[in-house]
Amino acid sequence: MKFITNGLIIKEQSIGEKDKLITALTGSHGVVKGFAHGAKDIKSSKCAATGLLAYSRLTLHTGKESYIIGDARAIKIFSGLRDSVEAMYLGQYFCELAAALCPREQKAEDQLRLILNALFLLSEKKRDPLTVKACVELRLMCLLGYMPDLTMCRECGAYEKDGMRLLPRTGSLVCRDCYSAHELEDLKIDLTPAVLTALRHCCYADSEKLFSFKLPEKDLRLLNFCSEEYMKFILERQFKTLKYIKDLI
Ligand SMILES: [Zn+2]
Incomplete structure (x- = not known):
């Protein structure tokens, strides 16, 4: 056939x-x-x-x-990837993610489109590599059925409140008050309002708008830390190309 x-x-x-x-x-x-x-x-x-x-x-x-x-x-x-070591490694990292996580003998149109868009933006230098990386990590997790619940504090239902935290083991949010009041997961990541908005955008925005946001570098690094930690706990594995990228960017 x-x-x-x-x-x-x-x-x-x-x-x-x-x-x-x-x-x-x-x-x-x-x-x-x-x-x-x-x-x-x-x-x-x-x-x-x-x-x-x-x-x-x-x-x-x-x-x-x-x-x-x-x-x-x-x-x-994507010949523009070769102009930058970090873009090249990021491309290889997306390949490693796809090979390990995407389905076999089943449609994967959304996953393919996500990675092609990311490679195009990196190759044409239209987006910061850290923006592209966090978008791919979080959106790929969502497409594979591991969407975190970032709608509200899981205890009191607050949508926005000072001191929101991400609990990467379960992919949920908790506010400062509820974190102190309950015996919750040991690992938490303190979020800024901008990073919380970006996390929600990466998971919930329409795919055409996925990569279209900007964050200051400090927030971008925090966003990447969130996506890496979430993937690490949900997938229970590490990716070897990620280590090289972390040394570079
Ligand atoms: Zn709360």
């Missing part, structure tokens, strides 16, 4: 001297693996189209254990 789909190459492995095994995030089939015969030959049209972070039109044939890539044509190469 054969089908044609568009996908972002999220992993690239060499097989022998000429071939590659690639993993792609597609809108129609989620994460797929495919052998690309002859794709290491720089004269092959498949070479650039099967490189990491290429967005390509892929012709996939059903194989025994993975697909066979009959043809691959690049649609978009």
